[in-house]
Amino acid sequence: MAVGHSTELDLDAALQEIFAQCDGSLEGEPPKAALVFATHDTDHERLIERVAERYPGIAICGSSSTGEVSSRLGFEEDSIVVAVFASDVVEFAVGVGTGVRADPARAAAEAVASAMASVSGEPRLCIAIPYAGRSDPPALLRWLRAELGDGVPILGGAASNDAPSDPDVEAFQYAGTSVYNDAVPILLFLGDLAFSFGVATGWRPLGPRATVTRSSGPWVHEIDGEPALAFYERYLGGSDPAIANPLAVFEPDSDRFYLRAPVSTNPETGAIAVTATIPEGSTVQLSVAVTDEIFDGTKEALSTALERFPQGRAPDAALVFSCAIRKYLLGTQTGTEAELAREMLGPDVPFAGFYCFGEIAPVASVDETRFHNETIVAVLLGA
Numbered sequence: 456m457a458v459g460h461s462t463e464l465d466l467d468a469a470l471q472e473i474f475a476q477c478d479g480s481l482e483g484e485p486p487k488a489a490l491v492f493a494t495h496d497t498d499h500e501r502l503i504e505r506v507a508e509r510y511p512g513i514a515i516c517g518s519s520s521t522g523e524v525s526s527r528l529g530f531e532e533d534s535i536v537v538a539v540f541a542s543d544v545v546e547f548a549v550g551v552g553t554g555v556r557a558d559p560a561r562a563a564a565e566a567v568a569s570a571m572a573s574v575s576g577e578p579r580l581c582i583a584i585p586y587a588g589r590s591d592p593p594a595l596l597r598w599l600r601a602e603l604g605d606g607v608p609i610l611g612g613a614a615s616n617d618a619p620s621d622p623d624v625e626a627f628q629y630a631g632t633s634v635y636n637d638a639v640p641i642l643l644f645l646g647d648l649a650f651s652f653g654v655a656t657g658w659r660p661l662g663p664r665a666t667v668t669r670s671s672g673p674w675v676h677e678i679d680g681e682p683a684l685a686f687y688e689r690y691l692g693g694s695d696p697a698i699a700n701p702l703a704v705f706e707p708d709s710d711r712f713y714l715r716a717p718v719s720t721n722p723e724t725g726a727i728a729v730t731a732t733i734p735e736g737s738t739v740q741l742s743v744a745v746t747d748e749i750f751d752g753t754k755e756a757l758s759t760a761l762e763r764f765p766q767g768r769a770p771d772a773a774l775v776f777s778c779a780i781r782k783y784l785l786g787t788q789t790g791t792e793a794e795l796a797r798e799m800l801g802p803d804v805p806f807a808g809f810y811c812f813g814e815i816a817p818v819a820s821v822d823e824t825r826f827h828n829e830t831i832v833a834v835l836l837g838a
Contacts, residue, residue, distance in 0.1 A: 456772030456836065457481045457541070458805045460527035462534045466498055470505050473537050476527060480805070486510050486539035488547035488642060490582070490774070491517030491629055492809035493535045495616040499627050499634045506537060507632045513539070514549035514573075516642040517629040518584045518614030521779045522789065522810035526800075529793035532617075538772075538807035544838050546645040548574045551630030553638045556590045563598035566641045578607050578643040580650050582774070582834075585639035586628055587613035587813045591672075592731050592826040595639060596815065600824055609824040610652055610834050612776035612811025619779060619812065626812060649768045649837040653759030654816040656714055656830045657752025660703045660740035662690060667737045673718075674726045675702075675733055682725020687717075690741055695720055696727055698780050701829055705738040706819040713818055714742065716780055716828040730813060730828045746788060749781060753792045756833040757799045770835035773800055775808030777831040782810045784829075792831065804835075 457480035459473030477486070489510065493502055499519065506515055523536045540547055550570025552562030571578075581603055585595055592613065599609055614626035630640035644650070665686060669677040678686040687696045696717035703712040715729040733739065744752075764770055775796055782789045796806055814827040 456805050457486070457539050458525050458527055458807050459537045460523065460525040460531070460534060462528065462531055466501060469535050473535060474509055477537060477539050481539065481541055484541035486513055486541045488514040488540045488549065489516070490538045490642065490807060491515060491536070492520045492523050492807070494523070494533045495519045496533070497535060499629070502535065503629050503632055503634060510539065514547050514642070515629055515631055516549045516582065516584060516640045518809070519616055519627040520809035521615040521617050521619070522782050524775055524793045524809065525807045526797060526805045529797070530790040536807050536809070542838055544647040546574050546576065548643045548645065549630055549640065550643070551635065551638050551640045553635060555586045555595055555637050555639055559591060559595040560598045562639050563595060563602050566639050567599065567602040570641055570643050574643070574645055576645045578603060578645050579648045580644040581607055581609045582642040583609055583611040583639060583815055584628060585613055586626060586637050588626060592813055596824045596826055600822065605822045608652065608817060608821045609815060610832055611815040612809065612832070613813040615779050615810060615812040647838055649765045650835060651760045651763035651765070652816060652832060652834045653756035653763070654818065654827070654830060654832050655752040655755035655759065657749040658701065658703065658714060658742040658744040658829060659748065660712065660742050662741055664705070664738050664740045667733050667735055667739055670733050670735050673728045673730070673732060675729060676724065676726045678739065683727040684720060684722070684725040687727070687741070699784060701742055702729065702733065702739045703742045704733055705740070709819050711818050713825045714828045714830060731826050746785065749785060750791055750795065753795050753831050754799065756831045757796060760833040760835045761799065764835050764837070768837050770804055771837045773804055773806035773836065774834040775806055775831065776811050776814050777808065778814055778827070778829045779810045779812055780829045781831065
């Protein structure tokens with residue numbers, strides 16, 4: 456994987472710098488696939504067109520972002536990252552499904568079918584970068600799992616923008632030479648791929664566990680038979696739930712969990728809206744974290760990926776998907792996550808990624824992909 460990263464405001468100047476960086480690392484090898492992450496204000500159509508012109512036949516996947524990271528520049532805002540892949544033993548395929556909001560099942564089927572139409576063999580790994588606003592990301596991931604079959608980890612993050620509180624500001628997704636605002640692009644890896652991943656948060660569950668007794672869509676109405684707000688009030692008093700105190704949602708018969716961040720409340724009914732669905736019957740617990748613990752989560756995700764990488768092989772590249780909420784809570788210290796990646800991966804492993812509106816990774820089983828919040832996912836790749 457070769458990485459280019461630029462903060463140039465002029466798109467042509469940025470791409471000139473990015474292409475020079477990528478070409479220098481490729482050393483003449485023709486790239487076959489690309490992941491592209493760009494600040495929301497980019498001319499997205501022109502960006503994708505230029506990448507396709509520079510590398511004819513390349514399979515492009517990616518999205519707009521709320522912050523970009525790479526081994527070139529670390530963490531930046533208002534920048535563009537391009538990671539291109541070249542290999543003699545690994546195949547790459549990009550597919551896309553549209554209409555995620557209206558019909559996630561059809562979108563998932565379309566994404567997998569369009570990707571597999573250009574390759575033969577069985578996929579080893581799927582990177583998904585879907586639209587996640589005003590939709591049901593967990594349902595989309597269930598349908599992607601059904602289409603891909605068991606044994607293919609689904610990892611990635613949801614397309615993001617720089618105005619998360621404004622529902623009228625779209626996040627964009629890239630697939631091929633097209634730009635979408637309601638789609639699920641996927642990048643499949645096939646062939647002799649070595650990979651591993653780590654998933655962590657840094658948040659600590661606090662207090663007794665409880666059961667979600669009534670929920671619908673993104674709304675949690677009742678926990679242990681009482682209004683969901685009453686559950687939070689035991690710990691926060693009269694304050695509204697904050698994104699810094701997400702609900703830990705536990706896997707059945709496990710201490711492993713994923714997070715759901717509260718985003719709004721209904722004081723009249725006591726219901727809380729979270730960033731994605733929490734099924735009725737789920738076991739939940741309030742969670743907390745301070746800055747150092749958030750960075751502990753960063754280190755845990757990276758160290759887990761390193762420990763799990765196949766023995767006898769060394770990673771050639773890494774992808775990092777971190778949550779936009781982590782960025783907002785860390786503020787001026789956000790860049791420490793990229794610094795930790797550089798330190799733990801070493802100077803010879805290029806990495807690229809972005810800050811997402813929700814992260815994608817298994818928790819307890821590779822076949823049970825979850826949609827996360829306030830989480831970091833590290834993916835190591837090799838051949």
